[in-house]
Amino acid sequence: MINDLWYKNAVIYCLSVSTFMDADGDGIGDFPGLMNRLDYLQGIGVTAIWLMPFQPSPFRDDGYDVADYYGVDPRYGTLGDFVEFTHGCKQRGIRVLIDLVVNHTSDKHPWFQEARSDPKSKYRDWYVWSKKKPKHASDGVVFPGVQKSTWNYDKVAKAWYFHRFYDFQPDLNTSNPRVQAEILKIMGFWIQLGVSGFRMDAVPFVIGTKGATVRVPTEQYDMLRTFREFLSWRQGDAIVLAEANVLPKTDMEYFGTSGERMQMMFNFEVNQHMFYALATSDARPLIKALKATKISEATAQWGQFLRNHDELDLGRLTHGQRQAVFAVFAPNKDMQLYNRGIRRRLAPMLQGDRRRLELAYSLMMALPGTPVLRYGDEIGMGDNLRLPERNCARTPMQWSGELQGGFTKSDKPILPVITGGVYGFEHVNVAQQRHDPNSLMNWMERMIRMRKEAPEIGWGEFSILQTRTPEVLAIRYDWRNNSVVVVHNLSATPREVWLQLDSEGSDCLADLLSGENSNSDASDKHRLLLEPYGYRWFRVGGLDYILKRSAI
Numbered sequence: 001m002i003n004d005l006w007y008k009n010a011v012i013y014c015l016s017v018s019t020f021m022d023a024d025g026d027g028i029g030d031f032p033g034l035m036n037r038l039d040y041l042q043g044i045g046v047t048a049i050w051l052m053p054f055q056p057s058p059f060r061d062d063g064y065d066v067a068d069y070y071g072v073d074p075r076y077g078t079l080g081d082f083v084e085f086t087h088g089c090k091q092r093g094i095r096v097l098i099d100l101v102v103n104h105t106s107d108k109h110p111w112f113q114e115a116r117s118d119p120k121s122k123y124r125d126w127y128v129w130s131k132k133k134p135k136h137a138s139d140g141v142v143f144p145g146v147q148k149s150t151w152n153y154d155k156v157a158k159a160w161y162f163h164r165f166y167d168f169q170p171d172l173n174t175s176n177p178r179v180q181a182e183i184l185k186i187m188g189f190w191i192q193l194g195v196s197g198f199r200m201d202a203v204p205f206v207i208g209t210k211g212a213t214v215r216v217p218t219e220q221y222d223m224l225r226t227f228r229e230f231l232s233w234r235q236g237d238a239i240v241l242a243e244a245n246v247l248p249k250t251d252m253e254y255f256g257t258s259g260e261r262m263q264m265m266f267n268f269e270v271n272q273h274m275f276y277a278l279a280t281s282d283a284r285p286l287i288k289a290l291k292a293t294k295i296s297e298a299t300a301q302w303g304q305f306l307r308n309h310d311e312l313d314l315g316r317l318t319h320g321q322r323q324a325v326f327a328v329f330a331p332n333k334d335m336q337l338y339n340r341g342i343r344r345r346l347a348p349m350l351q352g353d354r355r356r357l358e359l360a361y362s363l364m365m366a367l368p369g370t371p372v373l374r375y376g377d378e379i380g381m382g383d384n385l386r387l388p389e390r391n392c393a394r395t396p397m398q399w400s401g402e403l404q405g406g407f408t409k410s411d412k413p414i415l416p417v418i419t420g421g422v423y424g425f426e427h428v429n430v431a432q433q434r435h436d437p438n439s440l441m442n443w444m445e446r447m448i449r450m451r452k453e454a455p456e457i458g459w460g461e462f463s464i465l466q467t468r469t470p471e472v473l474a475i476r477y478d479w480r481n482n483s484v485v486v487v488h489n490l491s492a493t494p495r496e497v498w499l500q501l502d503s504e505g506s507d508c509l510a511d512l513l514s515g516e517n518s519n520s521d522a523s524d525k526h527r528l529l530l531e532p533y534g535y536r537w538f539r540v541g542g543l544d545y546i547l548k549r550s551a552i
Contacts, residue, residue: 004237006047006095007197007264007370008301009458011448012241013046014308015375017054017076018063018414019396019407027410029396031072031081038088040430044378044441045448048095050199050241052309054082058108058168062309062394064099064201065106065169069186079193086194097241098190100198102183103205104169112170116157128162128173130212139215140164144338146389151212160212164205174206180223184230191231197239200227203254203262204244221253224261239263241303245313248292259299267302267369269293272316274306274367278350278360279328281491283473285321287464290368290475294462301458302369306360309374310390311341334385345393347380352422355533358443359488362535365451366475366486368462378444379433382423384416391415400431450512450537456484467497472530474499476540483540485509489530499526501540509538 021033031054041049053063056073063073072082089096105112115123130151137151142165151160152167162171172179187198200206207224208217224242231238241264244254248269254262273289276282293302314322322340329335329349330342337343350356357380365371375397383392396417399406405417405425418424433439451457460479467474471491477484483503489495502524509518509526518526518538528536 005299005301006237007239007241009452009455010047010095010370011045011451012048012050012097012303012370012372013041013375014050014052014372015397016052016062016309016394019394020375021397021399022408022410022413025409026075027408027413028075029407029414030075031077031085035081035085035088038085038092038094042092042094044445045452046094046373047452048097048196049089050097050372051099053099053101058106060106060168061166062391064101065104065108065166066101067106067109069102070189083193090194095196096194097197097199097239098195099201100183100187100240101201102172102186103174103202104163104165104171107168107170116154116161119157122178125176126173126179127170128210128212129157130160130162132212133160134212136215143389144340146338162210162212164202171205171210173210174223175209175220180226184226187227187230188234191235191238196235196237197231197241197263199241199243200262201243203242204246219250219253221256221261224254225256228256228261228263241266244268245315247316248289251293251295252297255295255297255300257297259297263299264301264303264370266372267293267304267367268313269316270302270367271305271312272314274363275312275314275325275329276317276321277473277490278356279325281471283488283490284470286473290462290464294368302367303372304364304367304369305372305374306364307346307374307377307393308372309394311337311343313341315340337389343383343390343392344385345381345383346377348382348423352380353533354440357440359490359533359535361444362447362486362537363473363488365447366457366488366535366537368457368475368477370458371451378441379428379430380423380440381428382418382421384418387415398425398429400429401426405429406431454484454512454537454539455479456482457486460484465499465501467499469495469497471495472497476501484512485536485538485540487528487530487536487538489532489534492532494532494534495530497528497530499528500524501526503540506540508541510541512537512539 018029020029021037022029023033054076055066056068056071057063057065072079086096111123114121115127137149140150141147153160163169164171207220240262242262244265245268270289273286277286335344384395385392395415396407396413433441456477456479460477463476465474465476472489472495474487507520520526
């Protein structure tokens with residue numbers, strides 16, 4: 001079972017081929033360049049790579065406007081290069097997840113071109129049309145301030161088409177059985193080429209009903225079961241990691257009450273409240289979010305993250321909470337996006353404070369679920385707020401102090417490499433941090449190793465420990481007679497807490513990071529003194545106790 005559920009104790013690393021490493025010098029990252037960096041990824045401890053879209057695309061939405069689901073964009077290489085990449089990952093024990101963007105296509109996709117040109121085309125019903133502009137056309141826009149409508153008129157088709165996202169991304173009619181069959185075909189194609197699963201984009205929109213008369217979409221959850229069953233038939237351990245920013249009360253609808261739907265979902269509820277906790281030094285709303293999203297189904301798993309390629313969506317917070325996060329992490333309007341989120345990378349948000357960065361990443365890795373890192377997180381990359389919308393946090397990877405940060409030999413990279421200032425490639429790069437044993441990158445490598453050596457976090461049951469200090473979060477994990485306790489001080493001032501575990505062997509806590517132990521007092525309590533933004537990872541019972549248990 002552990003082999004089948006490999007994702008339970010994985011460390012996932014998200015990257016864009018286009019901005020990771022350019023091998024041919026044209027300014028655009030490619031698969032040969034990525035191949036040359038696999039040993040680096042293996043070295044920092046990554047167990048799975050999540051690739052953002054790399055299929056042929058007009059690239060108006062960073063590749064999320066797919067024009068061919070069965071190919072590789074020539075800018076990145078060939079299908080042969082992709083297979084060499086997946087083979088290289090397999091040799092290193094690294095799995096591959098790819099983006100599955102099937103809510104919509106590019107308007108340049110042959111399906112849409114034929115659909116708009118011929119009302120009798122078999123592809124006509126693959127999209128969502130209306131003869132008249134729907135009255136609610138301005139409802140439900142995903143990008144407020146940038147997008148004005150979800151319906152656009154097509155002169156060739158002489159009809160209105162539905163697009164939940166940008167107008168150049170017409171929605172697929174995912175209720176159509178033929179479209180559903182095509183989605184399975186796409187999955188099967190990439191599974192055959194060495195993929196271990198998919199990060200499915202915009203899942204609530206994929207399974208929601210669509211049409212001119214639909215005001216409140218109905219979720220077709222059986223589609224998720226169909227996806228799960230297909231992957232189980234084709235490759236038993238293949239998974240779907242769902243992007244579904246939904247309320248906790250509907251989480252189990254996506255996982256399935258008996259684990260028959262999605263294997264993984266991103267925990268947006270916890271992510272948003274984690275940033276509120278970091279902004280206010282108050283762990284209580286985060287604790288509430290953790291309890292609200294607690295799952296007991298054995299195959300279900302959260303993906304825990306700090307930042308990703310989109311804005312930091314704060315839409316689930318109250319207005320007051322959101323403003324509190326803005327005030328600390330995005331005080332200027334150009335740092336905010338879509339009236340709901342922040343478009344910055346984590347290091348600038350935390351003002352480059354190493355203590356706060358370590359706290360944030362330690363906390364993320366210690367939350368119930370599987371950690372998901374974004375490329376550049378490990379070196380503390382910054383952002384370029386001069387770039388539009390979300391591109392500011394999608395700049396090329398900074399490998400060295402060479403020109404263009406070692407990303408490319410071209411003087412025209414796909415996006416400008418960050419240069420100058422605190423986060424410029426001259427100061428923040430892999431080569432420099434590799435040689436510094438105290439660098440963020442080397443610290444991250446040690447934390448990734450520690451996370452993999454604490455499978456209790458990925459597999460076990462968690463409980464919140466009483467600290468009687470709102471600034472301190474303490475979580476205990478229990479699995480197979482072993483226990484781990486993680487403690488984080490969200491405050492800028494030292495905090496003293498007392499922990500009482502009330503279990504066999506809990507008189508000794510072995511510090512997994514420093515090697516120092518904590519022994520309980522006469523009342524079986526542990527006294528912990530946490531420095532500002534301090535964190536501790538403990539194994540309950542110490543080594544002697546664990547060896548004793550293993551021998552039983």
